[in-house]
Amino acid sequence: MGYVSPGREYTRDSRYLTTRITADGREGLPVEAGRYRLVVSRACPWASRAVIVRRLLGLEEALPMAVAGPTHDDRSWTFDLDPGGRDPVLGIERLQxxxxxxxxGYDRGVTVPAVVDVPTGRVVTNDFARITLDMSTEWTAYHRAGAPDLYPRALRPEIDAVNEVVYExxxxxxxxxxxxxxQEAYASAYERLFARLDLLGERLAASRYLVGxxxxxxxxxxxxxxxxxxAVYHGHFKCNRRKLSESPVLWAYARDLFQTPGFGDTVDFEHIKRHYFLVHDDINPTGIVPAGPDLSNWLVPHRRETLGGRPFGDGTPPAPVRPEEAVPPDHNPLPSRPHTLR
Structure with a gap:
């Protein structure tokens, strides 16, 4: 399964299914508790956005979640974590x-996150950027009491501008x-990446969060x-000017979020490593999954509270993770170690 095109720069296929699920059904299908199933992999950064937002907003009951395994072949993500290798609700082995x-005749990427309409068994959308925004703006009837406003109207232009640059x-x-x-494509991507990380570090040196x-x-x-x-990008993707843990501001910022309920408690480092190092076999043909890095430093105090800020605004932290959705203790330092959340 190849990901690298020799002699060329990488271009992401962004042809997504853009049907929307809205409060009034005006652009596709209506919001309806229990009707849809959010399919994710904890390995995938795009899907992890949806896992975090769903948890912060308290949509667990309204939007049930299926978790695919960390690896896939050129056809599809599979439900190999479930008994019998089938999703218990959709009854399918492969998201495909x-x-x-x-x-x-679908001939594009079978990607996560994807929202599936349970009655028909059909994917509604895999437009990852829109899925989380619609969770915030269209699923409000099912938000938990105390849910934070992750996309406040007054800040949307600035959030959108930051998101565009961070994505690119x-x-x-x-x-x-x-x-x-x-080599030329790599050098260009490398320079752009670290130039932007430097600028983000400067922005976050004086502000606890990116916007507001x-x-x-x-x-x-x-x-x-x-x-x-x-765990992955520094070595596997050769983004090695420095580690995150060697970037004081960004490292403290990342730890601050990791130690905030709804963020770190959704992260499965074992799934992340297995996905990248096993699936990208043209980059890592041996299939060896690294033993490290040590994860305990994610729990080192971050001291970012000195910058002020209120993580959930006028809201409250989410309740503890449901047992059936908890990350295994040996895949994440949070469940088995005491820590202070600020």
Whole structure:
């Protein structure tokens, strides 16, 4: 399964299924508790955004979640974590089946996150950027009491602008470096990535969060790349000017979010490593999964509270993770270690 095109820079296929689920059904299908199933992999940074936002907003009951295994082949993500290798609700072995149920001639990427309409078994959308925004703006009837406003109306232009730059130069930037097909393409991606990380570090030196004084969608989107940086991108994708843990401001910022309920408690480092080092066999042909890095430093105090800010604004932290959705203790330092959340 190849990801690198020799002699060329990496270009992401962004042809997504953009049907929306809205409160009034005006752009596709209506919001309806229990009707849809959010399919994710904890390995995938794009899917991890949806896992975090769903948890912060308290949508567990309204939008049930299926977790695919950390690896896939050129056909699809699979439900190999479930008994019998089938999702217990959708009854399918591969996410590809839900895509083909919508379009038998579907020839694009079978990606996560994906929202599946349970009654028909068809994928509704895999537009990862829109899915989380709609969770914030269209699923409000099912938000928990105390849910934070992750996409406040007054800050949306600034959030959108930050998100666009972070996507182009950081979220997707690590992939442009890792999947570069030439030295020139790699060098360009590498320089753009670290130039932007430097600027983000400067921005966050004086501000606890990216936009405003509370956690927003912008922080969620940056976090899912930062949390994978030392474990995967530094070595596997050759983003090795320095580790995240060698960048004082960004490292403290990432730890602050990791130690905030709804962020770190969704992260499965074992799934992350297995996905990248096993699936990208043209980059890592031996299939060896690294034993490290040591994860205990994610719990070192971050001291970011001295910058002020209120993580959840006027809201409250989410309740503890449901047992059936908890990350195994040996895949994450949080469940088995005491820590202070601020």
């Amino acid at each position: 089946e839900a895509y083909l149920a919508r379009d038998p 130069e950081v979220n997707n930037g690590v992939y442009r470096a890792g999947f570069a097909g030439s 004084d509370t956690i927003t969608e912008a922080d969620v989107r940056l976090f899912t790349t930062l949390v994978r940086f030392d």
